[in-house]
Amino acid sequence: MLANHNSVAAETNKPVILTRNATKEPKSIQWILISIVLLFLTLFLVVPLIAIFVKAFEKGADAYFAAIAHPDSMSAIKLTLIVVLITLPLNAIFGVVAAWTITKYEFKGKNFLITLIDLPFSVSPVIAGLIFVLLFGLHGALGPLLQNYDIKVIFSIPGIVIASIFITFPFIARELIPLMQSQGTSEEEASLTLGAGGFKTFWYVTLPNIKWGLLYGVILCNARTIGEFGAVSVVSGHIRGMTNTMPLHIEILYNEYQFSAAFAVASLMSIFAIITLVIKIFIEWKTDFKSSKVS
Amino acid sequence: MKKLMVFSSLILAFGVLAGCNSEKTEGEGNSKSVELLNVSYDPTRELYQEFNDAFVKHWKEESGQDVTIQQSHGGSGKQGRAVIDGLEADVVTLALAYDIDAIYEASNLLAEDWQKRLPENSTPYTSTIVFLVKKDNPKGIKDWNDLIKKDVSVITPNPKTSGGARWNYLAAWAYAEKSFNNDETKVKDFMKKLYQNVEVLDSGARGATTTFVEREIGDVLIAWENEAYLTLEEFGDDKYEIVNPSISILAEPPVAVVDKVVEKKGTKEVAEAYLEYLYTDAGQEIAAKNFYRPRDEKVLAKYKDQFANIDMVTVDEKFGGWKKAQETHFNDGGTFDEIYQPQ
Numbered sequence: 001m002l003a004n005h006n007s008v009a010a011e012t013n014k015p016v017i018l019t020r021n022a023t024k025e026p027k028s029i030q031w032i033l034i035s036i037v038l039l040f041l042t043l044f045l046v047v048p049l050i051a052i053f054v055k056a057f058e059k060g061a062d063a064y065f066a067a068i069a070h071p072d073s074m075s076a077i078k079l080t081l082i083v084v085l086i087t088l089p090l091n092a093i094f095g096v097v098a099a100w101t102i103t104k105y106e107f108k109g110k111n112f113l114i115t116l117i118d119l120p121f122s123v124s125p126v127i128a129g130l131i132f133v134l135l136f137g138l139h140g141a142l143g144p145l146l147q148n149y150d151i152k153v154i155f156s157i158p159g160i161v162i163a164s165i166f167i168t169f170p171f172i173a174r175e176l177i178p179l180m181q182s183q184g185t186s187e188e189e190a191s192l193t194l195g196a197g198g199f200k201t202f203w204y205v206t207l208p209n210i211k212w213g214l215l216y217g218v219i220l221c222n223a224r225t226i227g228e229f230g231a232v233s234v235v236s237g238h239i240r241g242m243t244n245t246m247p248l249h250i251e252i253l254y255n256e257y258q259f260s261a262a263f264a265v266a267s268l269m270s271i272f273a274i275i276t277l278v279i280k281i282f283i284e285w286k287t288d289f290k291s292s293k294v295s
Numbered sequence: 296m297k298k299l300m301v302f303s304s305l306i307l308a309f310g311v312l313a314g315c316n317s318e319k320t321e322g323e324g325n326s327k328s329v330e331l332l333n334v335s336y337d338p339t340r341e342l343y344q345e346f347n348d349a350f351v352k353h354w355k356e357e358s359g360q361d362v363t364i365q366q367s368h369g370g371s372g373k374q375g376r377a378v379i380d381g382l383e384a385d386v387v388t389l390a391l392a393y394d395i396d397a398i399y400e401a402s403n404l405l406a407e408d409w410q411k412r413l414p415e416n417s418t419p420y421t422s423t424i425v426f427l428v429k430k431d432n433p434k435g436i437k438d439w440n441d442l443i444k445k446d447v448s449v450i451t452p453n454p455k456t457s458g459g460a461r462w463n464y465l466a467a468w469a470y471a472e473k474s475f476n477n478d479e480t481k482v483k484d485f486m487k488k489l490y491q492n493v494e495v496l497d498s499g500a501r502g503a504t505t506t507f508v509e510r511e512i513g514d515v516l517i518a519w520e521n522e523a524y525l526t527l528e529e530f531g532d533d534k535y536e537i538v539n540p541s542i543s544i545l546a547e548p549p550v551a552v553v554d555k556v557v558e559k560k561g562t563k564e565v566a567e568a569y570l571e572y573l574y575t576d577a578g579q580e581i582a583a584k585n586f587y588r589p590r591d592e593k594v595l596a597k598y599k600d601q602f603a604n605i606d607m608v609t610v611d612e613k614f615g616g617w618k619k620a621q622e623t624h625f626n627d628g629g630t631f632d633e634i635y636q637p638q
Contacts, residue, residue, distance in 0.1 A: 138381035138402060147381075155382040237382040238367045239332060252368075255501045256340055257529045259509075 067261035076249035095172025129234025155237030175217030328361035334384035370499035371458030390458020419573035420587035450513035459500035524586035
C-alpha cells in the first residue's frame with residue numbers, strides 16, 4: 001500500500017516537469033492517458049463492485065436483509081469483529097514497540113529485524129496457516145500439552161486470531177518505521193533533558209507525532225484482518241455458525257448455490273472496504289495538511 | 296490512546312465472555328442440551344441439513360434433550376486431515392472408507408474395526424458415478440470412451456484431495472479394464488487420455504460442480520449421482536441432463552463415531568443414536584429424497600424410478616478394498632501420478 005502511494009506520487013511529479021518543458025504537449029495525449037486510467041479502473045474496480053451489489057439485490061431487498069440476518073451470517077460477522085477487536089490493539093502495541101526499537105536505538109542486527117517483521121508479507125497465507133497447524137495441531141509440537149489442559153487453539157477462535165495477527169502485524173510497524181525515522185530523536189531528547197520521564201515523553205511528544213501514521217496503519221491492518229482468507233481457512237475447521245469468518249462464510253454460501261446470499265455478505269464486506277477507504281482518504285488529507293504546514 | 300484503552304477493555308470483556316461460553320458448553324455434557332459436530336464431505340450439505348432437523352426433533356421426543364448439530368464440509372481427504380489435526384468431530388461422515396482408516400492410522404481417535412460397528416459396512420446410503428452434460432448432449436457423450444475424444448473437455452476434481460474424484464477415477468478404471476481385457480498398458484493409456492481432457496482439477500466435488508454449472512467450463516462433469524440430480528434440481532433440467540455410463544462403481548460413503556472425542560465430550564450416546572437414525576425409515580427416506588440410494592429395500596423400492604439401473608462394480612471385489620486401492624492408485628507414485636500430466 002505504501003509503495004503504491006509512493007509510486008503514485010512519483011508519477012504525478014513527472015508530468016509537472018514535462019508540461020513546464022514542453023507546454024505545447026498536445027492535449028490529446030493527456031486525454032488518452034486519463035481515459036486509459038479511467039477505463040482500467042472502471043473495468044477492474046467499478047464494474048465488479050457494481051456486479052456484487054446487483055447480484056446481492058437480485059432477489060430483492062427482503063432477501064438481501066434476510067441473508068444478512070441469518071444466524072450463520074450474523075455469527076460470521078460477529079466472529080470477524082471479535083477477531084478484529086483482538087488483533088488491532090495487539091498489533092498496534094507491537095507496531096509502536098517495534099518501530100520505537102528500530103528507530104530510536106542503535107544495535108546490531110537491526111536490518112535483520114526489519115526483514116523479520118516483513119516476513120508475513122512474503123510468506124503465503126496458506127503456509128502461515130499450516131505453520132500454526134504444525135505447532136498447535138493434535139500432533140503438533142505443542143498439541144499434546146494443549147490437549148492435557150483441554151485448550152483448543154486450532155479449529156477454534158484462538159487459532160483464527162493467532163493466524164490473523166501473524167498475517168497483519170507488519171502493517172502498523174511498516175507504517176511507523178519510516179515516519180519515526182524521518183522525525184529522528186531530537187524532540188524526545190529535548191523532552192528528556194527538560195526533565196520529563198520516559199512515559200511522559202512518549203505520551204506528549206512521540207504519540208502526537210505519530211498518531212496519524214498509527215491510525216493509517218491500524219486501518220490497513222483492519223482491512224486485511226477482515227478480508228484474510230487463506231491462513232484463516234487452514235486453521236478454521238469451517239464449522240458453520242462457529243468458526244467461519246465472513247470470507248469463509250461467503251465461500252460456503254457460494255458453494256451451496258445460495259449466490260444472492262453469498263453476494264449479500266460480500267456486499268457488506270465491500271461496504272466495510274469503502275468506509276475504510278474514506279477514512280484513509282481523510283487521514284491522508286489530514287497528514288498532507290499537517291506536513292505542508294510544517295514545511 | 297484512549298481508543299487503545301477502550302479496545303483493551305473490550306478484549307477483556309470478550310475474553311470473559313468467551314470464558315463463560317466455553318465453561319457453559321463443557322458443563323452441558325449430560326444435562327440439558329448437547330452439541331454434536333458432524334465433519335462431512337462436500338456434496339452432503341443439503342442431505343445433512345434436512346437430516347439434522349429431523350434428528351433434533353427425534354432426539355427431543357426420545358430423550359427430552361436438546362441437541363444442536365454443527366456441520367463442517369469440504370473435500371473428504373482434507374476433512375479427514377482436519378480431524379487428525381484436532382478438529383473435534385463427534386461423528387465423521389466421509390466420502391470413502393480410506394479417509395476414516397487414515398484417521399485411525401494417524402491418530403487412534405477411533406478403533407480399527409470402526410467399519411464393522413454399524414450395518415452394511417457402516418454405509419447407510421450409497422451412490423454411484425454418472426455424467427452430467429449440457430441439455431440435448433451436444434457432444435453426444437454416452438459412455439466413458441466418449442470422454443477421451445479430442446474435442447471433449449472434462450471436469451472432475453483432484454483424487455489427491457477429493458473422495459468423489461477417487462470414485463470417479465476407479466469407475467473409469469473399471470470401464471477401461473473391462474473394455475481392454477485387463478491389459479494394463481492399454482488401461483493406463485486410456486486413463487492418460489481421459490485426464491488429458493480434464494480442463495479444471497478442483498479440490499472438492501462441489502468446487503467441480505460450480506466450475507461446470509456456474510463458470511460454464513467443460514462439456515461433461517463426472518459427478519456423484521446425488522450431486523448430479525441436485526444440480527438438475529437447482530439449475531433446472533432444461534439446462535442439463537444426466538448420462539448413465541455402461542459401467543460405474545458402487546460408491547459407499549461410510550459414517551463413524553469418533554471414540555476419543557465423544558468420550559471426552561460425553562456425547563457417546565447421542566452420537567451413536569445420530570448415526571443409527573440414518574438407518575431408520577425416516578433417515579433412509581431423507582437420504583433417498585436427497586438422491587442418495589437408500590440401503591433399505593422398502594425405501595429403495597419406493598424411489599426406484601429415481602435411480603437408473605447401472606452395472607456397478609464394488610471397490611472390494613474389483614480393487615481389493617480401499618486400502619489397496621489407495622496405495623495402488625492415489626498415494627505418491629501410484630497410477631494417478633503416473634498417468635496425470637498437467638497440460
